[in-house]
Amino acid sequence: MNSIIEINDLDLFYGEFHALKHVNMEIPEKAITAFIGPSGCGKSTLLRTFNRMNDMISGTRIEGKVAIAGTDIYSDEVDVETLRKRVGMVFQQPNPFPKSIYDNVAYGPRLHGISDRKKLDEIVETSLRSAALWNEVKDHLKRSAYSISGGQQQRLCIARALAVEPDILLMDEATSALDPISTLKIEELAQELKDRYTIVMVTHNMHQAARVSQQTVFFLNGEVVEYSETERLFSNPTDQRTEDYISGRFG
C-alpha cells in the first residue's frame, strides 16, 4: 500500500502542554485508518494537524514534519485553503450550514469559482449519491438542511466535503452523536468511499475501529503505542498497554 500522509518526529504543544510526542507514522492511501485510545490522548490533535486546523488554536506549536503526497504541509509555500480542499473533515456533531440541502453541497464548489448551474447540479447529485443520501433528498433539495435527521445531516456534511473532490477525508468521532442505524449507514458509507478516498477516523468505539478500518493506531498520553493492521492489533497486540486497553482494563 502506498502511503499518502507521512509524519516524522512530530511534537505538538498547546502552550506548555506537550500534547503529541515524537509521532512517526505513515498512513496508507485509499484505506481506512482508525485512531483509538482513551480520552485526551491526542487523537483529535493529530487528526487536526492533517488540515492545519490547529493553526486556529492560539498558542499551538509544532515541531517535526507532516507531509501529504510528499509535500510538507507546514512549509510557507502551502496555501491552507487549498490544503483544506484536499483534506476534508467531518465532525462529531453534524454541522450543516443554515442553507438548503443543495446550497450546502454547492457551497465549496461555488467558493472555488464554479457558477455554471448545470455543472453545480451535477456536482450536487454526484456528491449526494456518493454520500448515500441522494435517494432520500432528491425531491426536496431546496429544503433547509435542518429539516432532515441528524444521521442524514451527517451524510450531508460528508457530501459537502466530497463536493470539492478531496483526497483525504478526516472523521472526528463522526458517528458518536448518532443512533445505531445512522451509525451503521455511515460505517457502510465509509467502506464504499475508501476505494476512492483515504479516510482517517477518530473513534471512541473499538468495535467500530475493528469493523471498519484496515489500520489502527493506539494512542496513550500523546504517544503512539502501537500501529498495525486492524485485525492484528485486536487479535494479537504486541504491547501490553494495547492489550489492556482493548480488553477494557482501562479507558
Ligand SMILES: Nc1ncnc2c1ncn2[C@@H]1O[C@H](COP(=O)(O)OP(=O)(O)OP(=O)(O)O)[C@@H](O)[C@H]1O
Ligand atoms: N485547544 C487546546 N488547548 C489546550 N489543550 C488542549 C487543547 N485541545 C486539546 N488539548 C489537550 O490536549 C490533549 C489531547 O487532546 P485531544 O482532544 O487531541 O485528545 P483526544 O484523544 O482526541 O480526546 P477525546 O477522545 O476526549 O476527544 C488533552 O489533554 C487536551 O486536554
